[in-house]
Amino acid sequence: MKVLIIGADGQLGSDLLKIFKSSQNEVAGLSRGDVDISRSADAESAIKKIKPQIVINCAAIVDTERNELFPEEAFLVNSLGAFYVAKAAQTIGATVVYISTDYVFDGLKKYFTEKDTPNPLNVYGSSKLAGEYLTKIANPKNYIIRTSALFGKGKGPKGNFVSRLLDKARSGMEIKMVNDQFTSPTYTVDLAKTIQKIIRKKLPYGVYHITNQGSASWYGFGKEIIKLMKINSKIVGIKTDMSSSGIKRPMYSVLINHNLNQKKISLPSWQNSLARYLKEEDLI
Numbered sequence: 001m002k003v004l005i006i007g008a009d010g011q012l013g014s015d016l017l018k019i020f021k022s023s024q025n026e027v028a029g030l031s032r033g034d035v036d037i038s039r040s041a042d043a044e045s046a047i048k049k050i051k052p053q054i055v056i057n058c059a060a061i062v063d064t065e066r067n068e069l070f071p072e073e074a075f076l077v078n079s080l081g082a083f084y085v086a087k088a089a090q091t092i093g094a095t096v097v098y099i100s101t102d103y104v105f106d107g108l109k110k111y112f113t114e115k116d117t118p119n120p121l122n123v124y125g126s127s128k129l130a131g132e133y134l135t136k137i138a139n140p141k142n143y144i145i146r147t148s149a150l151f152g153k154g155k156g157p158k159g160n161f162v163s164r165l166l167d168k169a170r171s172g173m174e175i176k177m178v179n180d181q182f183t184s185p186t187y188t189v190d191l192a193k194t195i196q197k198i199i200r201k202k203l204p205y206g207v208y209h210i211t212n213q214g215s216a217s218w219y220g221f222g223k224e225i226i227k228l229m230k231i232n233s234k235i236v237g238i239k240t241d242m243s244s245s246g247i248k249r250p251m252y253s254v255l256i257n258h259n260l261n262q263k264k265i266s267l268p269s270w271q272n273s274l275a276r277y278l279k280e281e282d283l284i
């Protein structure tokens, strides 16, 4: 089975590349320098040249603030780009995997399963929901994977939540984190392994929530990092309306992996995975 990973030098893409390589799949990875998915011809020629059976689309503009500031770019990459990738995969008979987000939900209940109706609150969530729809329209052989609050080794130059928090903690800054927005922190290695499982087991096409088990507020997530790292740092919980960002975000975007649970596939708790990540990064 030949697998193509687009967005291969991102946080999730780099772990997917390692995991598929380690299990003797024929794998190709393309980064932004190789293909710009917002250009239809680019996406088509890259996919047609490699001729994979599976295309995993991890390429996205993920930064919520940037998406809010530049909605045109958000929809160009996260939505139209998704369409171009899915369509090009369809023309060669390949399955497409689109990575989506908990931010497609409005957070007005405590948790969300695949059966709940999305209702995004911001540009990022809207552009990803449009990406889900366009992926489905372009290619019936699709998996839509929704996940949340990723941390992993392939973090970009701005780092991920864990590395940014550690930088602040080490500098002695007082850290303020919202304690009323809840999510499920998820380790990219666990996510990548589960995506591989879904493909290998040929589970039915459709939407799958994949997160580590359990949930936390961003404050709770931060406190666990400081505790595991044994750093003497002050972390203060604040309410959303006291935080500086004016962007609407879901208060509860905890995803329940209902469709995976039905197949008896489960992931470790986020605390277990966080400890593993810190160990693998040689931080504890």
Ligand SMILES: NC(=O)c1ccc[n+]([C@@H]2O[C@H](COP(=O)([O-])OP(=O)(O)OC[C@H]3O[C@@H](n4cnc5c(N)ncnc54)[C@H](OP(=O)(O)O)[C@@H]3O)[C@@H](O)[C@H]2O)c1
Pocket: 006, 007, 008, 009, 010, 011, 012, 013, 031, 032, 035, 036, 037, 038, 057, 058, 059, 060, 061, 062, 077, 081, 099, 100, 101, 102, 128, 147, 148, 149, 150, 151, 154, 155, 156
């Ligand atoms: N990070 C999270 O907490 C989170 C949570 C829920 C869902 N997700 C979803 O999970 C997926 C992977 O996220 P991640 O954290 O691994 O993101 P990431 O580290 O930012 O990786 C995304 C990659 O996409 C590339 N890219 C951006 N625009 C592109 C374009 N026009 N053509 C080709 N490549 C492009 C980026 O390249 P540059 O760096 O050069 O721009 C980057 O390497 C995304 O679909 C995201 O929406 C992420």
